[in-house]
Amino acid sequence: MPKPKLGLYWAASCGGCEIAVLDTELKVLEIADFFDIVFWPCAMDFKYDDVRALADGEITLTLFNGAIRSSENYEMAKLLRAKSTVLCAFGSCAADGCIPGLANFTSLEAITRYVYDDSPSTVNPEHVRPQPVWDVPEGTLRLPQLWNTVRTLTQVVDVDYVIPGCPPQPDQIKAVVDAVVDILKNGKPLPPKGTVLGANPRACCEECPRKRDVKKIRAFVRPHELIPDPEICLLEQGLICMGPATRGGCGAKCVKAGVPCRGCYGPPTGVHDQGAKMASAIGGVIDSTDPEEIERIIAGIPDLVGTFYRFSLPGSTLRRRQV
Amino acid sequence: MPKVNITVDGRPIEVEEGSYVLQAAEALGIDIPTLCFFKYVKPYAACRICVVEARDKRGRTRMVTACNYPASEGIEILTRTPRVMAARRLNLEMLMSRCASMPVLTALAGKLGIDQPRWGTGTDTCILCGLCVRVCDEIVGAQALGFASRGIDRFVTTPFEVDSDACILCGACAALCPTGHIRMEEAGGRDVVHSEITLGPNAAIAVPFRQAVPNAPRIDPDFCVHFRTGGCKVCAAVCPKECISHDDVERFEDLEVGTVVLATGYQDFDPTPMKQYGYGRLPNVITSMEFERMNNAAGSTGGKILMENGKEPGAIAILHCIGSRDQNAHPYCSRVCCMYALKFAHLVKEKTSAEVYQLYIDLRAFGKGYEEFFHRILEEGVNVIRGKGAEIVRGGKEYPEGTLLVRCEDTLAAKFREIPVDMVVLCTALEANHDAKDVARRFGISVGADGWFIERHPKLGPVSTTTDGVFLAGVCQSPKDIPDAVAQGSGAAAQAMSLMIRGEVEMDGAYAVIDDEVCSGCRLCNDLCPYSAIGFDETKKTSSVNPALCKACGTCAAGCPSGAIRALHFADEQIYAEIEGILS
Numbered sequence: 068m069p070k071p072k073l074g075l076y077w078a079a080s081c082g083g084c085e086i087a088v089l090d091t092e093l094k095v096l097e098i099a100d101f102f103d104i105v106f107w108p109c110a111m112d113f114k115y116d117d118v119r120a121l122a123d124g125e126i127t128l129t130l131f132n133g134a135i136r137s138s139e140n141y142e143m144a145k146l147l148r149a150k151s152t153v154l155c156a157f158g159s160c161a162a163d164g165c166i167p168g169l170a171n172f173t174s175l176e177a178i179t180r181y182v183y184d185d186s187p188s189t190v191n192p193e194h195v196r197p198q199p200v201w202d203v204p205e206g207t208l209r210l211p212q213l214w215n216t217v218r219t220l221t222q223v224v225d226v227d228y229v230i231p232g233c234p235p236q237p238d239q240i241k242a243v244v245d246a247v248v249d250i251l252k253n254g255k256p257l258p259p260k261g262t263v264l265g266a267n268p269r270a271c272c273e274e275c276p277r278k279r280d281v282k283k284i285r286a287f288v289r290p291h292e293l294i295p296d297p298e299i300c301l302l303e304q305g306l307i308c309m310g311p312a313t314r315g316g317c318g319a320k321c322v323k324a325g326v327p328c329r330g331c332y333g334p335p336t337g338v339h340d341q342g343a344k345m346a347s348a349i350g351g352v353i354d355s356t357d358p359e360e361i362e363r364i365i366a367g368i369p370d371l372v373g374t375f376y377r378f379s380l381p382g383s384t385l386r387r388r389q390v
Numbered sequence: 391m392p393k394v395n396i397t398v399d400g401r402p403i404e405v406e407e408g409s410y411v412l413q414a415a416e417a418l419g420i421d422i423p424t425l426c427f428f429k430y431v432k433p434y435a436a437c438r439i440c441v442v443e444a445r446d447k448r449g450r451t452r453m454v455t456a457c458n459y460p461a462s463e464g465i466e467i468l469t470r471t472p473r474v475m476a477a478r479r480l481n482l483e484m485l486m487s488r489c490a491s492m493p494v495l496t497a498l499a500g501k502l503g504i505d506q507p508r509w510g511t512g513t514d515t516c517i518l519c520g521l522c523v524r525v526c527d528e529i530v531g532a533q534a535l536g537f538a539s540r541g542i543d544r545f546v547t548t549p550f551e552v553d554s555d556a557c558i559l560c561g562a563c564a565a566l567c568p569t570g571h572i573r574m575e576e577a578g579g580r581d582v583v584h585s586e587i588t589l590g591p592n593a594a595i596a597v598p599f600r601q602a603v604p605n606a607p608r609i610d611p612d613f614c615v616h617f618r619t620g621g622c623k624v625c626a627a628v629c630p631k632e633c634i635s636h637d638d639v640e641r642f643e644d645l646e647v648g649t650v651v652l653a654t655g656y657q658d659f660d661p662t663p664m665k666q667y668g669y670g671r672l673p674n675v676i677t678s679m680e681f682e683r684m685n686n687a688a689g690s691t692g693g694k695i696l697m698e699n700g701k702e703p704g705a706i707a708i709l710h711c712i713g714s715r716d717q718n719a720h721p722y723c724s725r726v727c728c729m730y731a732l733k734f735a736h737l738v739k740e741k742t743s744a745e746v747y748q749l750y751i752d753l754r755a756f757g758k759g760y761e762e763f764f765h766r767i768l769e770e771g772v773n774v775i776r777g778k779g780a781e782i783v784r785g786g787k788e789y790p791e792g793t794l795l796v797r798c799e800d801t802l803a804a805k806f807r808e809i810p811v812d813m814v815v816l817c818t819a820l821e822a823n824h825d826a827k828d829v830a831r832r833f834g835i836s837v838g839a840d841g842w843f844i845e846r847h848p849k850l851g852p853v854s855t856t857t858d859g860v861f862l863a864g865v866c867q868s869p870k871d872i873p874d875a876v877a878q879g880s881g882a883a884a885q886a887m888s889l890m891i892r893g894e895v896e897m898d899g900a901y902a903v904i905d906d907e908v909c910s911g912c913r914l915c916n917d918l919c920p921y922s923a924i925g926f927d928e929t930k931k932t933s934s935v936n937p938a939l940c941k942a943c944g945t946c947a948a949g950c951p952s953g954a955i956r957a958l959h960f961a962d963e964q965i966y967a968e969i970e971g972i973l974s
Contacts, residue, residue, distance in 0.1 A: 270910035270952035273931075281916040281926075302914075311912035312951030337908060337953030339962060348951040351918045 071127035071251050073102035074118070075157075076147055077109060078133030078140035079167045079217065084158035085109040085132070087234035094241050101248055102127070106147075115143070121150045128247060130157040130230070134167045134381065135218040139211035148224040153257070155264070159233035161220040163333045163341075164381025166233070168217045171380050171387035172372050175215040219382045228258070230265045233331035233378060236317050239265035263336070266316030270335045271328050274319035275310055277301065283354035287367030290326060301327045302352075305367075307374055312338065312345035331378050340384040342375035394463040399470065405461045412440060412456040415469060422456050422469055423478070423498060425485075425568045426519030430624045431528045433458035436519045437568075438481040439498070443468040453477055478502055488512040492569040516571040518544055522563035531621025532558050546571075560615045562622075595625045595634070600688035609636070649886035652843060652855075653863040653879060654829055659713035659720070659819035666781045667712065667816055672794060673698050674813040675782060678730060681815045685737055695741050695813075699792070703812035705745040706738055707796045709779035713819030715751060720819050722840055725869040727817040728754045732764055734815060735772040746772045747809050749779040749798050757871065775809075776802045782814055820869040833860050834921035834939065842868045853881040857921050857939065858895065861885055900959045901940035902947055906932050908954035915946045915955060 077085060089095060089110075098104075105126060106113045118126075129151040135141050148154050159165035170178060183191055201208045220226055230243060243265045249255060258264070267273065279300040288305040295301055301308040301322060309330030310322060321328050334341035349368075355361050368374055376383060391406040398415050405414045410433060415422050425437035435455040444459060445451040445466040453474075456467070468474065479502050486495055486504070490511030499507070518537070523546060526535040534556035538547050548554040564572045594613035597605060615622040616636050626634040658679050661669040669675050674697050676684075687693040697703050708731045714724040728750065735746045748767075753774075755764045768774065777798040785793030789810055796809045822841025823829070830837045834857040836844040843866050846854045853861050861882035864875040889895065902923075904915075909932040915924050916933060923939035924946060926932075935946070935955070947957040956962075 269908055270912060270954075272910035272912040272952070279911060279913045282914055283917060300913075302912075311910065311914050315910065335908065335910075335952050337905075337956075337962070338951070339953075339966075344951045344953065348914045348949045351945065351949040352914055 070101065070103035072105045072121075072125060073098070074106035074126045074129035074147060074151060075104070075109070076106065076129065076131050076133075076143060078131065078143065078161070078220075079136040080133030080158065080160040081166070082109065083234040084160075087158075087232075087237055087240060088130075090237040091241050091244070092237070094237075094244060098244060115146070118146055118150055123149050124152045126151040127251070128153045128155065130155050131220055132156075132158040132161050132234075133220075134160040134164050135220060135223050136167055136170065136214050136216075137211040138214070141214075141223055142211075144220055144224045153227045154220075154224065155228045155230060156220045156226045157230050158235055159231055159331050159333060159378045161226075162229045162231050162382065163379040164217055164219050165331075165378050168219075168379070168381035169373065169377070170217050173388070174390045175213060177390070179213075216387050217381045222381070227260055229261075229263045231263060231314055231331075231333045232266070232317060235265055236320075238318070239316055263314070266314050266332055268336045269315050271310035271313045271315045271317065271319055271322070271332065274315045274317070275300075275322045275328075276319070277322060279303070282352040284349075284352050284364070285354050286364060289367075289369070295325050297325065301325075307345075307349070307368060309341075309345055309375075309377075311348060312341050329377055330375075333379055333382070341379045342372070342383055342385070345375050346371070394461055396461050396463075396465050396467060398467045400466075407462060408460045410457060411442065411444070411454075411459050411461055411465075411467050414461060415442075415456060415467065420469055423501070424457060425494065425498075425517065426521050427457045428521055428525065428566055430627055431521070431524045434520055434524060436521075437485065437517060439478055439485075441474060441477045441481065443471050443474055475502065479504055483507040483509060485517050486511060489514040489517060489569065491515075492517075492571075494568050494570075515569055516546055517569055518546070519568060520546070521566050521568065522546060522572055525562050525566050529622050529624060530558070530560055530562050530615050531619035532556055532560070534558070535563060558615070558618050560618075562615065599683075600686065609634075648890050649859045649861065650833060651861045651863050651879070651882045651886055652829070652833060652835075652866055653882075654823055654826070654866040656820045656865040656869070657823050659821045661712050661816050661818055664712070664719075667709070667779070667814075668782045669816060672782060672784065672814075673792065674703070674794065676813070676815055678727070678734070678815055678817045681734060682730075685741075693741075695738060695744075697792070697813055702742050703744050705747070705809075705811040706813045706815065707747040707749060707779065707794075707809055707811045708734055708815045708817065709796070710748070710750040710817050711778055711819075712816040713821070716819075720821065720840065722869070723754065724817075724820040725754070726820065726871045729757065729760055729763070729871065731815075731817050732767045732772075735767050736763075736770065739770045739772065744812075747796070747811065748772060748774045749777060749796065750774070751776070751778050757873070775800050775807065777807070779814075785810055820865055823866070826866070832922065833857060834919075834923070835860055835862075836920075842866065853878055853885055856941065858897075859886075859889060895938065897938060898942060900942040900957070901937045902935045902942065902944070902955055902957045903937075904932065904934050904950075905954050905956065906930070906934075908952060909933055910952050910954070912952065915950055918946050918949045920945065 075088065104111065105121065106118050129147045131144065131147060131154060133140065135144055156162045160167055179196065183189065183196055184194060197210060199210050199212050232239065250257060277300045278298050280303060282303055284305055286305050287307060290306060293304065293306065295304050295306060306327040308322065308327035310328035312334065313328055313330045314332040314335040316332055330341060338344050353361055353364050355364060372380065391408060393404050394407045395402060395404050396414060398418050398420055401418050403414050403418055412422055412427065422440050422442065424440045426434055427440065435458045438455060440456040441453050442456045443451050444454045447464040482495065482498055482502060483504060486499065486507040487509035489495065490507060491513065492515060520537065523535045523537060527533050534548055534554050535546060537544055539545060549556060561574050564574050595607050595609045597607045611617040623636060626636065658677060661667055661677065667675060683689045684691050684695060685693055695702065710727055710731055713719040714722065714727065731748060735748055738744050738746050753764060755761045775798065777800045779796055779798050781797040783795050785795050792812065793810050794814055796811055796814060798807050800807050826837050826841045826843065830843060835855040838844050843862050845852050845862055845867055846856055855862060863879035863882040911931040911933065913926055913933060916926055920943065921939050921941050923936045924933055925936065927934060942957060944957040944960060947955045
C-alpha cells in the first residue's frame with residue numbers, strides 16, 4: 068500500500084503553528100515515516116507547481132494554518148481543497164481569523180498608510196506603495212493582492228475538520244496524529260464532518276484548577292497591575308479571563324501560570340460568537356446598579372474588541388468593522 | 391449534702407447541712423432584716439442587722455449573724471427574742487451614728503423602735519457593708535471597687551481614687567447599694583435626651599416588649615455583664631427552670647418549605663440628620679414610636695405621658711410628615727401617620743390636661759370611621775394647624791426652663807407661628823428596611839426605588855410576586871395601616887394555602903436548562919438569575935437551573951459564555967432560523 072500523502076501549508080499566520088508541529092519532537096519523525104509529505108513549504112523545498120501536478124484528492128490530509136487575507140492565500144486554499152481528501156483548518160487563524168483578523172477592525176487603506184507612511188520608523192518621502200503588477204525590462208512582476216477583509220479558511224472553502232489553538236498544543240497534535248494513523252491503518256470511520264479535533268467540548272474553566280465562586284466584579288484590572296492570588300479564579304480578581312467563553316483543550320496552561328486566558332482555542336461548542344458571549348457574561352457580573360459607576364468599571368477594559376475578539380473577529384457574527 | 395432538721399422560732403424545717411439559717415427563715419416566711427446581704431454573693435456579715443439567737447442541742451445559746459451561720463442538726467434559731475431585738479437596735483444605732491439620714495436606716499429604726507440614736511446622727515451615706523465591693527468582684531468580675539484606709543477612715547473607692555477604666559458602667563453597685571450611697575450619674579452634667587432613655591424594659595435580659603413573639607426573654611450581649619467580663623450569670627442562678635444559657639450562639643436553620651410569605655415590615659425613619667428638629671439634641675423631642683412605647687401600659691412609665699424630668703407636660707406638639715412627603719427624605723406619603731397622630735392627641739387629652747397642637751400638611755383621614763375620629767378630636771379641643779413644623783428651638787429666658795418653641799407657617803391663617811410646648815412628637819416616616827434589597831434578591835423578587843417590595847401587579851396581583859410561591863404581607867410591600875396589613879396578610883396566607891393544598895404546581899414549558907456536558911462550572915451565571923433559580927453542584931462542579939423557579943427570562947442563556955445554557959423554545963438555532971426567515 069502506498070503511503071498516505073500529507074500536506075502542510077501556512078497562509079496568513081505567524082508561523083507558530085509550524086513550530087507547534089515541530090514541537091511534537093520525535094513524533095515528527097513518526098509522521099515523516101508514516102506519511103509521504105508532499106507539500107510543506109516551511110520545512111521542505113516544494114513549489115506550488117508540484118501541488119498543481121497532483122491529481123484531485125490525491126493528498127490524504129492537509130493541515131492548513133493561517134487566515135485568508137490575500138489572493139495568494141485564497142488561490143492556495145482552493146488548490147489544496149481540490150487536491151486533498153481531508154482538509155483541516157489547523158490553528159486559530161484558519162479556524163477563526165486570530166490575530167491577523169484584527170485587521171478587520173480597520174481598513175486595508177489605513178493599514179497601508181500606516182506601514183508605508185505614518186509609522187515612526189518609516190522613511191518614505193516618495194510615498195512608495197506596493198504594486199500588484201510591475202513592469203521591468205526582464206518582463207512583468209506580479210505580487211499577490213492584499214484583501215481589505217481577512218477571512219477564515221472555512222469562509223472561503225469547504226473545510227472538513229478544525230484543530231483550534233494559537234497554536235494547537237503539541238500534545239493535542241500528537242493525539243490527532245495518532246487518531247489519524249489509527250483510522251488509516253485500521254480502516255476506522257472518520258469522525259463526522261465539522262468535528263473540532265484536538266480540543267475539549269467544554270470551556271477552558273473545566274481544566275482550570277482555580278477555586279471558583281459566585282462572581283461579582285467591582286473593578287477590572289490589567290495583568291500588569293496585579294499579582295494574582297494563586298488559588299482564586301482570575302475573573303473574580305478582576306482580570307478579564309476569556310476561559311469561560313473559550314474551548315478547553317490547552318490544559319489551561321496560561322491560567323495555571325497566573326495569566327488570564329486570552330481565548331485562543333476559540334468558542335466552545337454551541338457558542339456562535341465568542342466575543343459577544345464573553346461581553347454579555349461580563350456585563351452580567353458587574354456589581355453595581357449606578358450607571359455612572361458601571362461606566363467607570365467598564366472603562367477599566369481598555370480595548371474591548373482586542374480583548375473579547377482577539378482570536379475570533381473574522382469568524383464571529385461581527386466579521387469586521389464597517390469603515 | 392446531707393439534710394438536717396432545725397427549728398426557726400419553733401417551726402421545724404429540713405435544710406441542707408451547712409446552708410445558712412437566713413435561707414431557712416426565708417423559706418418559712420420569717421422576716422429577718424438585712425442590709426449587706428445579697429443572695430448571689432458570699433455572705434459577709436458586715437451590717438450585723440440579721441443577728442439571731444442560736445441554741446444548740448445542749449441548750450447553750452449564742453448570738454450569730456443569720457446570713458452566714460450554717461445549719462447543723464437540731465439547732466434552734468430564735469429571731470425575735472428581746473435579746474435579739476436589743477442587739478439589732480444596738481447595731482443599728484451604731485450604724486446611724488455614722489449615717490443617720492438614709493431612708494433605709496430610718497425605716498428600720500422606726501421598726502425597731504429607735505427614736506434617737508444614742509451616739510449621735512452621722513452625716514455619711516455609706517455604711518461600709520461592702521456589698522458593692524463584693525458584687526463588683528464576685529459577680530461582675532470587674533474589680534473596680536475596693537476599700538481604702540483603715541478604721542474610722544475606711545471608705546469605698548475605685549483604684550487609686552480616680553475614674554477607672556476597670557468600671558464597665560454596669561450599675562450593679564448602684565442597684566444593690568442598700569443606702570443609695572452609690573449613684574449612676576451623667577458625666578459633665580449633660581442634658582439627657584429622651585431617645586437615650588429606654589422606653590421599654592431596660593435590663594440586659596428581658597422580653598423585648600410585651601407583645602413579642604416568641605414571648606420569651608432574650609439576652610442583649612451588648613449590655614449583659616457576662617459577655618463583657620465573663621462573670622455574673624445571676625439570671626441563670628435565679629431561673630428555677632434552668633432555661634438560661636449564656637453559651638447559646640446564633641445558628642442558621644434550614645427549613646424546607648413550599649411557599650413563603652414575606653412580612654418583613656419596615657424600619658423607622660431616623661430624624662437625627664434633620665437638624666432643624668433637634669432630635670437627639672433637644673430634651674423631650676421624641677419620635678412617634680417612642681411616644682407609643684411610653685403610652686404602653688407595660689412600658690417604663692407604666693403608660694403615663696411624662697417628660698424626661700418625670701413631670702407631666704403642659705403642652706405637646708405633634709409634627710406630621712417627618713421624612714415623608716419630603717423631597718429631601720422620602721417623597722412618598724407614609725399613610726399611617728395622620729391617623730396615629732390624631733390618636734396620640736386623643737391619648738394626651740385622655741391622660742393629661744396638656745394642650746395639643748397638630749401640625750399637618752394635609753390630613754388624610756380616608757379609612758372607615760377615620761373622618762369621624764378627626765371630628766371627635768376637634769371636639770376634644772385639639773389645636774389643628776395646617777402647616778408643616780419647620781423648626782424646634784429652645785425657648786428664651788421669657789419662657790419657663792425646658793420650653794421648646796415649634797416654628798411653623800399656619801397656611802390657613804397666613805401667619806408665622808411660634809408655639810411654646812414642653813414636648814414634641816415627631817411622626818417619622820415608615821422606611822423600607824435597609825437590607826430589603828438583599829432579602830428581595832434572596833427570594834427572587836424586585837424592589838422599587840423606595841425599597842418596598844414590588845407585587846406582581848399593582849391592581850390585579852397585590853399579594854403575589856414575580857416568583858411563584860412567594861407572597862407579600864404588610865408594610866414590606868408599601869406603607870399601610872393595620873387593617874390593610876391584616877387584609878393583605880390574610881390574602882397572602884390564603885394564596886399560599888391554595889398552592890400547598892394542591893400539593894403540586896403547574897409550570898410553563900419554557901425554562902432554561904444547563905447542559906452538563908458543556909457546562910465548565912465557571913459560575914458566571916450563578917449570581918445572574920433574578921429569581922435565584924441557578925445553583926452550583928459542588929460535586930459535579932457544574933451549575934444547574936431549578937425549573938420550578940425559572941421564569942424563562944433568558945438572562946442566563948444570554949450570559950453563559952460557554953453556550954451551556956439553553957432557554958427552551960428560544961434556543962440560538964431557533965432564533966437564528968427566525969432571523970433568517972424574516973430576512974429571506
